[in-house]
Amino acid sequence: MPAKWHKYSYSAQRQERRSALLVFFFIVLFAAVFWLIHTFLFTMYRVGSPTMEPNLSDGDRIIATPLYKTSDSRGGRNPLLTPVTRGDLAVIGPEHPEASSLFRSAINSVISFVTLQKMRPLSDSRSLVSKPVIRRIVGMPGDTIYLEKSVLRIKTPESSHFLTEFEIINGEYDINVDILPEGWTADLPFSDATSELTLGPNEYFVLCDNRQTASDSRIWGPIPGTRIQAKAFFRYWPLSELGLLH
DSSP: OOHHHHTTSHHHHHHHHHHHHHHHHHHHHHHHHHHHHHHHTOEEEEOOSSTTTTTSOTTOEEEEESOEEOTTTSOSOOTTSEEOOTTOEEEEOOSSOOOOOHHHHHHHHHHHHHTTTSOOTTSOTTOGGGSOEEEEEEEOTTOEEEEETTEEEEEOTTOSSOEEHHHHSSSOOOOBOOOOOTTOOTTSTTOSOOOOEEOOTTEEEEEOSBTTOOOSHHHHOSEEGGGEEEEEEEEEESGGGOEEOO
């Protein structure tokens, strides 16, 4: 049979169908494996606001691990799980997360990865409150806390006096603060002070590093451990900031 007519033969058509099925199977397998890794081992996020400046900037790409547990949200003694530690940069899930199918989640994970978290075409992008955010865990269960001049004062259950967050947390980080207008009282939004509060079991107090914004526990109140989804530990973009996070 002449070569130009070979593609019309039954054997050639069967080989083409087989090749197409192999490509389709490979794509589905890759998406499934990537979704498993992305969901249970390492998750990539794009920082979408300046709320964590000066330590994370708008547009930074980071890696977080869901192998992370609070005192009772995941329980057990699994050695693979990292316990929540004061000072961690954590991925905080929305109070009312959007429902997503396994297929949508897998496709979103793959497209998000190859586009450096610029595109998630199957996500509901209508509401920012349905998306996870990065915040620093500062208050732990049992702490008595209050905010003064944008710095959290903490009295742990083992202590008889208050210390600043920087005296208690192991690890170096900086915060952005601003001088509020005269007469701006503690009961107003974006205040740099809060009243004294004792955290209950499995309650955490999270703050932005950019204390000029207030989309954190100053507005939400303490969050339950079930909203803590992952620990952010590595920045891979921009390359000039490549390295572990603190």
